[in-house]
Amino acid sequence: MSFDIASLTLILPELFMASAGLLLVVFGAFLGNKSLASISWVSFWVFLAAIFMVLAADWSPVTIMNDMLILDGFGAGFKIMVLAGMMASVLLSLNFVITQDGLGRFEYPILMLLAGLGMLIMIMSNNLLTVYMGLELQSLSLYVLAALQTKSLKSSEAGIKYFVLGALASGMFLFGTSFVYGYTGSIEFQAIGSSVTALASGEAQALPAGFILGMVFVLIAIVFKISAAPFHMWTPDVYQGAPTSVTAFFALVPKVAAIALLIRLLHVPFAAAVDEWQQIIWFVSAASMIVGAFAALVQDNIKRLLAYSSIGHMGYALIGIVLATSYGLEAVVAYLVIYMFMTAGTFAVILMMRKEDVPVTSIRDLAGLSSYQPAMAYALAILMFSMAGIPPLAGFFGKLYIFKAAIEADFVILAVLGVLTSVVAAYYYLRIIKVMFFDEVANEEIVFVKSKSLRVLTWGSLVFVVGFILMPSPVLDFAQSVISGLLG
Amino acid sequence: MILALSFYLFAAVLVVSSVMVISARNPVHSVLFLILGFFNAAGLMVLLGAEFIAFILVIVYVGAVAVLFLFVVMMLDVDFTSLRKGAMQYLPLGAVIGGVLLFELITIFGAWTFAPTIQDNIVNEIAIGDSVTNAEALGRLIYTDYIVAFQLAGLILLVAMMGAIVLTLRKRAGVRSQKVAEQFARKPSDAMEIKKVTSGTAL
Numbered sequence: 104m105s106f107d108i109a110s111l112t113l114i115l116p117e118l119f120m121a122s123a124g125l126l127l128v129v130f131g132a133f134l135g136n137k138s139l140a141s142i143s144w145v146s147f148w149v150f151l152a153a154i155f156m157v158l159a160a161d162w163s164p165v166t167i168m169n170d171m172l173i174l175d176g177f178g179a180g181f182k183i184m185v186l187a188g189m190m191a192s193v194l195l196s197l198n199f200v201i202t203q204d205g206l207g208r209f210e211y212p213i214l215m216l217l218a219g220l221g222m223l224i225m226i227m228s229n230n231l232l233t234v235y236m237g238l239e240l241q242s243l244s245l246y247v248l249a250a251l252q253t254k255s256l257k258s259s260e261a262g263i264k265y266f267v268l269g270a271l272a273s274g275m276f277l278f279g280t281s282f283v284y285g286y287t288g289s290i291e292f293q294a295i296g297s298s299v300t301a302l303a304s305g306e307a308q309a310l311p312a313g314f315i316l317g318m319v320f321v322l323i324a325i326v327f328k329i330s331a332a333p334f335h336m337w338t339p340d341v342y343q344g345a346p347t348s349v350t351a352f353f354a355l356v357p358k359v360a361a362i363a364l365l366i367r368l369l370h371v372p373f374a375a376a377v378d379e380w381q382q383i384i385w386f387v388s389a390a391s392m393i394v395g396a397f398a399a400l401v402q403d404n405i406k407r408l409l410a411y412s413s414i415g416h417m418g419y420a421l422i423g424i425v426l427a428t429s430y431g432l433e434a435v436v437a438y439l440v441i442y443m444f445m446t447a448g449t450f451a452v453i454l455m456m457r458k459e460d461v462p463v464t465s466i467r468d469l470a471g472l473s474s475y476q477p478a479m480a481y482a483l484a485i486l487m488f489s490m491a492g493i494p495p496l497a498g499f500f501g502k503l504y505i506f507k508a509a510i511e512a513d514f515v516i517l518a519v520l521g522v523l524t525s526v527v528a529a530y531y532y533l534r535i536i537k538v539m540f541f542d543e544v545a546n547e548e549i550v551f552v553k554s555k556s557l558r559v560l561t562w563g564s565l566v567f568v569v570g571f572i573l574m575p576s577p578v579l580d581f582a583q584s585v586i587s588g589l590l591g
Numbered sequence: 592m593i594l595a596l597s598f599y600l601f602a603a604v605l606v607v608s609s610v611m612v613i614s615a616r617n618p619v620h621s622v623l624f625l626i627l628g629f630f631n632a633a634g635l636m637v638l639l640g641a642e643f644i645a646f647i648l649v650i651v652y653v654g655a656v657a658v659l660f661l662f663v664v665m666m667l668d669v670d671f672t673s674l675r676k677g678a679m680q681y682l683p684l685g686a687v688i689g690g691v692l693l694f695e696l697i698t699i700f701g702a703w704t705f706a707p708t709i710q711d712n713i714v715n716e717i718a719i720g721d722s723v724t725n726a727e728a729l730g731r732l733i734y735t736d737y738i739v740a741f742q743l744a745g746l747i748l749l750v751a752m753m754g755a756i757v758l759t760l761r762k763r764a765g766v767r768s769q770k771v772a773e774q775f776a777r778k779p780s781d782a783m784e785i786k787k788v789t790s791g792t793a794l
Binding site: 121124125128168169171172208210213214217220224232233236237239240243244246247250251253262285286287288289294297298299301302305311312313316 | 695698699700703704705706707708709710711712713735736737738739740742743744746747749750751753754756757758761
C-alpha cells in the first residue's frame, strides 16, 4: 500500500505529539524559561491525550505509509506503557527541574516529548529505516537531556559519554542493516522475514554467516539501548552524572521502547533465525544478571546502584525473550509493567530527599531515616523489598512469571542463574534498608520536599506493589492481549 | 576503458587521502585531505550515475561541513600532539581487533549465498532508462513513499538545533548588545536639547 491521506488518521497520536512539540517550542521561545511549569503540564496532558487516541484506535494489524509503519495490538500496548511512563517522568521532573540550578529550561519537557515520539516510532516501525529514524530521534533528545545541567561537570560528562557510545551503537546498527539488506535485498520486516525463511530452508540448510553478522550488529545496537551487559558500560556513569529527574526518565521509559523493538525484530524479520539469536540473547541475559548483581555490591551512590539494578532487571526481562514462547513474552510485558511501577516509586522518593538543599545521592546519607521520617523509610523499604523480589510484593511475581516460563521452556540453567543472582542482588537492596533502620542518624537530617506529584507517584506505586497479589489479573490480561497482538 | 581507469583513479586517491586524514600530523592537513576524499567520493558517485548525490556531497560536505571543520581546527586551541600521545599504547589491541574483524569479513565473503527471493525484494523504483533526472526521481520517492522518514529527519534536525542552543547559549552579563526596541522608542526629546540662542550672547 502506498501513501494515502486516509492513513494519516491512523497515526493521529504521533501527529498530535509532533505538532504539540512544535507549538510548544514556539510558545517557549516567546515566554522563556518561566513557562517551564506550564509547558510541563501541557506535555503531561499531551501524553494523556495520546494514550486515549491509542486506546480509541482500531488494533487490528495494518501496515501504512508504504509499509514503513505497522499498527497492531502489540504496538498499541507498548505505546500505552511508554506514554504512561512519560507521564510519570514529567511528574517526577516537575519539582526537581525548578529547584536545580541551571536545569529549569523550557526545552526540558519538549525534549522529553520528542524523545517519546521517537520511542513510539521505534515501537510501530516495520522497516529498518524507520527504526533508525525513531532510534535517532529518541537518542538525540536523551543525549541533550543528560547534558542539560551545563553548570555541572558530571552532567556534561554524562552527555558526552552517552553521545559518543550512542553514536557508536548507531553506527553498528547501520553496519548491520547494510549486511541484512545485502543478503535479503530488503529492509522491510516482512520481506526480510520471508527471505530469511527461504535462506534457512535453501540448499545450504543454514543461514549464511554474513547475514548472521548483520543480525548480530543490529541486535547489539538495540541491546545497547536497553543497557544490557556487555553493552552496559555507559549506564552507571550516565545515570550518576545526569540530573536525577533525567536519570529517572532514562530508567523508566527508553528501555521499554527498546524491548518492544527487540521483540518485534526477533519475531518478525529474524523469526527464522531463532536458533542463532537465542544463543546471543541467552548470553546477554546471563551477563546482565551477573553484572547487575555483583557490580552493584560495592556502590555507594544511589543512582549508580540503581543503574546496576536496572541492568540486572533487564537481564531478567531478557530471559523471557530468549524462550521465544508466547508465555515467556507475556512474562516480559508483566515484568516491565511491574518494573516501571517500582522504578517510578523509588525515584519519586529519591527526588524528594534533600540534605542541606542538595539532592541526596549517597547511601550513607540515609542513615537512621526511620527514626525521624518513618513513613518515607517504610515506603522506600517496601520498594526495595519489591525490587529484591521478596514475596508477597509485586517484584516477586514479576520474577516468578519469568522463571516459571523459563522452566516450562526447558531453560533451567538460565532460571537457576536468575534465582542465584537475585539472591546476590538482595544483599544491596537490603543494605539500603539496613542503613535506614539500624544505623545511627548522621549529623544532618534529610529534608523531604513537599511535592504533591511526587507523593502521588510514591503512594500510587506502593499501592500497586503491595496490592498486586490481590489483583494480578489486569496486568496479566494486558500482557496477554499485547503479545497476542504480535503472535496472533 | 576510460570508465574503469577513472574508477581506479578516484578510488585510489580516495583510499590514500582517507589514510592521510588519520595519519597526518597537522590537523589542518587532515581536514584538507578529508576535502580531497569527499571530492573523489563525489567522482565515484558520478561514475555510478548518481550525479545528484555527487553534487550534494560537494556542496554540503565540502562546502559546509569540511570548511566548518577547518575553522574549528584553526580556532580551537587544542594541542593535538598531546592528544595523540597516549594513542600508540592502544595500537596493538586495536590492530588485533581490526585483524579479527578483517578475517571475519574475508571468511564471510567466501560463503556468498543470497536469499533466493532477493530479486523480488529489490524494487527498482525508477525504471532504468527512464528520462527523469536524479533529483526528480529522488523527489518523487522522498515526498511520497518515504514521507515518514523524511519528516522524522526534520524532527531530528529540530532536536539537534534545540540541543545546540540549549547546551551552548548562555547569558553573559555586561554585554552591550543592540536593543532595537529601545532605539526605536527613543524620541528626539530624549537625545536632543533645543536651545534658543539669541544673537550676540554666549550659550
